[in-house]
Amino acid sequence: APPAATPPAAVVETAAAPSQDDLKRIAAHRAVELVQSGMVLGLGTGSTAAHALDRIGELIRRGTLRDVVGIPTSKKTEAHATAVGIPLSDLHAHPVVDLSIDGADEVDPSFNLVKGRGGSLLREKMIEGASRRFVVIVDETKMVPRLGGSGLAVPVEVIPFCWGHTLGRLRSLFDGEPGFDAKLRRAATAGDGGNDEPFVTDNGNYIVNLYFENGIHGDLDLISDKILRITGVVEHGMFLGMASSVVIAGKDGVTVVDK
């Protein structure tokens, strides 16, 4: 009888699982597919949005994208966009933005967001609120059942004058909420390796971080109004009903959900 054929060696898949940064890049690149020549773009802030800036810059340099202008949501993004060759503008010159692309800290099932871990929530909300389409780019870890539930802060931008008083008024809004806390954001804890001085936003303001142990309970629009009615509060990091689409990159692929 002929000798039995030797079975082929097993092929072992060794591809590493994508890192969180890979997923952020994948989400960003998918969103940049929506960018067309001639568009006015809102340019987000953060590590996910940074991948979108790199990609837009690359497409401009290749000549694939022409005549786009970007409106940066922070000084950091302004510097990054300039470095990669994205022409810049502002809301004076372009009061209507065609498409904004930005990351988020949390996304709930209704696409309400918490943003502002990077401290850029005010400019982000102005520019993204002026956009015909606002596409949020996240890795799957950002999806939460309830805003404020991931242990990260919900930031509130406040004017520096008597900030402790404003913090006290914010605290009293959530009196009795189990596990609630409010703290001034310090430069040292803001992720930029700063010192113990207050973190200062691009607008010269401070940030009060609100912490909710079990997430924010209640009517978010009502809570938003109550926060904004406190004199001394400039803006908060809940972006309610603003996202048009969410691009979610996960280990099993990318999902684009339109509202």
Ligand code: 5RP
């Ligand atoms: C900055 C933001 C960022 O979009 C948000 O913090 C997400 O950041 P990252 O993409 O680095 O996770 O709102 O103010």
